[in-house]
Amino acid sequence: MESEMIRKAREVAGHSHAPYSGFPVGCAIADQDGKIYTGCNVENASFGLSVCAERNAIFHAVSVMDKKLQIRTVIIYTPTPSPTPPCGACRQVISEFAENPVIISVCDGRDIITGSLNDMFTHPFNLKP
Ligand code: THU
Numbered sequence: 001m002e003s004e005m006i007r008k009a010r011e012v013a014g015h016s017h018a019p020y021s022g023f024p025v026g027c028a029i030a031d032q033d034g035k036i037y038t039g040c041n042v043e044n045a046s047f048g049l050s051v052c053a054e055r056n057a058i059f060h061a062v063s064v065m066d067k068k069l070q071i072r073t074v075i076i077y078t079p080t081p082s083p084t085p086p087c088g089a090c091r092q093v094i095s096e097f098a099e100n101p102v103i104i105s106v107c108d109g110r111d112i113i114t115g116s117l118n119d120m121f122t123h124p125f126n127l128k129p
Pocket of ligand 1: 024040041050054086
């Protein structure tokens with residue numbers, strides 16, 4: 001499962017639109033049924049409109065699922081010598097659709113970052129009316 005997700009994250013990084021940063025990112029997430037969804041980062045000339053790979057993978061999953069997404073695993077791939085953990089904004093978005101998923105960052109080097117969302121993101125924002 002994880003090796004298939006890594007392969008898909010690497011493949012989707014090839015679709016990245018990152019002409020401004022030159023930093024392609026691919027992401028694969030697995031849902032509660034083991035189904036895999038992917039996304040890449042998509043940048044814009046108006047830089048603030050750029051969207052990360054993780055959020056694109058999640059929004060893609062939400063758009064096609066007929067039940068609420070529960071993320072079990074997140075794989076992030078960058079074609080870099082060291083792995084890239086998810087940014088804070090993506091950690092918040094992951095927290096909306098998961099209890100405590102495993103997050104694994106892989107790259108072209110040997111290092112891997114593995115952790116749970118709770119390790120990486122201790123106090124998510126929640127609306128408490
Ligand atoms: N990026 C991601 O896709 N995911 C992250 O978690 C961090 C950053 C993208 C955004 C931008 O297109 C490029 O990497 C450089 O910041």
